Amino acid sequence: MAPPKPLELWLVRHAHAGERGPDHPDDRLRPLSPKGQRQIAALNRWLDAQETRFDRLFASPLLRARQTAAPLAAFLNAADNDAEDMQNDRDGKSRAVGHRRGERRSTENRRAELLEALADSDYAGLLAALGERLGATDERLALVGHEPYLSELASLLLCGDARALRLEVGKGALLRLRGELRPAGMSLSALVPASSYRRCG
Numbered sequence: 001m002a003p004p005k006p007l008e009l010w011l012v013r014h015a016h017a018g019e020r021g022p023d024h025p026d027d028r029l030r031p032l033s034p035k036g037q038r039q040i041a042a043l044n045r046w047l048d049a050q051e052t053r054f055d056r057l058f059a060s061p062l063l064r065a066r067q068t069a070a071p072l073a074a075f076l077n078a079a080d081n082d083a084e085d086m087q088n089d090r091d092g093k094s095r096a097v098g099h100r101r102g103e104r105r106s107t108e109n110r111r112a113e114l115l116e117a118l119a120d121s122d123y124a125g126l127l128a129a130l131g132e133r134l135g136a137t138d139e140r141l142a143l144v145g146h147e148p149y150l151s152e153l154a155s156l157l158l159c160g161d162a163r164a165l166r167l168e169v170g171k172g173a174l175l176r177l178r179g180e181l182r183p184a185g186m187s188l189s190a191l192v193p194a195s196s197y198r199r200c201g
Helices: 034-049 063-075 123-133 149-159 194-200
Strands: 007-013 056-059 085-088 094-097 140-145 174-179 186-192
Touching: 007 063, 007 149, 007 186, 034 063, 034 194, 056 063, 056 123, 063 140, 123 149, 140 149, 149 174, 149 186
Parallel strands: 007 140, 056 140
Antiparallel strands: 007 174, 085 094, 174 186
16 A cells, blocks of 8 residues: 655635524524625635645535635636535535546536535544545645634644644634644644735735
């Protein structure tokens, strides 16, 4: 078996969302707030200025994460992708749309692939799911999810223990890690709060 290849991993917390309450009784369908929409617009400008590209983009199926991930699909490479793209129905459910091996996706068809494991603390399951989906040429991937799961995932990848580090990942912030996608296999290369790239925009 070939050794794990080094990757660049971007962990993006969903942007600011509406408060849980009578207006949003189903937490899975809680949408981004106007503030969250502004955060994502600023993040997109920052990523564009950095000439960022992703090979794969994965998101939690919760609405606020999907809404955060949707604009990031513009930064996906139009490369061959053996995995299934996920199309989202308006009620928050998802359905898979398969692509034949070697079929090139158009710009219009680029979208985040949904992973239920990004909405909970099953980090072993998440790493296994990513390992099954990543192709031989995938080197830069982005995950859009929630706290405390993203910071605990980062701690696991950096130290081998999900609770060894206490990282502050605010809404709309991102972490960039590099290395092998396994416990204690990565190093931290950047932590960018939403306030930073808003000033850069």
